[in-house]
Amino acid sequence: MAEGHPYQEFFGHLREAGGTLVLELRGEWDILAASVAVGRLDALTGGRRTDLVLDVREVTFMDCAGLGLLCRARHRTRERGGRLRLTGVEDGGWVARLLRMAALTEEFEIVTEGIAGATCLADCVAV
Numbered sequence: 001m002a003e004g005h006p007y008q009e010f011f012g013h014l015r016e017a018g019g020t021l022v023l024e025l026r027g028e029w030d031i032l033a034a035s036v037a038v039g040r041l042d043a044l045t046g047g048r049r050t051d052l053v054l055d056v057r058e059v060t061f062m063d064c065a066g067l068g069l070l071c072r073a074r075h076r077t078r079e080r081g082g083r084l085r086l087t088g089v090e091d092g093g094w095v096a097r098l099l100r101m102a103a104l105t106e107e108f109e110i111v112t113e114g115i116a117g118a119t120c121l122a123d124c125v126a127v
Contacts, residue, residue: 010033012058045077052084052085054084059088066098087112
């Protein structure tokens with residue numbers, strides 16, 4: 001992890017496409033990631049009517065702390081009239097397995113196609 005940039009290990013690019021924010025998650029989403037990343041996700045989910053897609057293709061591990069963070073983001077987005085979707089959820093992957101084990105598969109909107117025309121707003125150092 002680059003010194004002074006605690007988010008770098010857990011976040012990739014932040015993109016925007018037609019009012020939808022797309023944030024890449026990466027690495028191991030455990031208690032350390034949850035403690036470091038909660039502020040960033042809260043900032044993104046704190047606005048009214050936020051449309052957020054979390055891309056989990058680069059997540060190499062996720063435990064209940066990471067899942068709790070996804071649930072928190074989903075709840076915060078919904079209570080503000082927004083929408084949270086997941087992309088990159090692959091059968092056999094950590095996120096898919098954890099969602100199934102926790103019986104939360106139906107609670108998350110999962111999209112299989114990418115978000116077309118996304119323009120990069122920032123990389124992990126700048127967000």
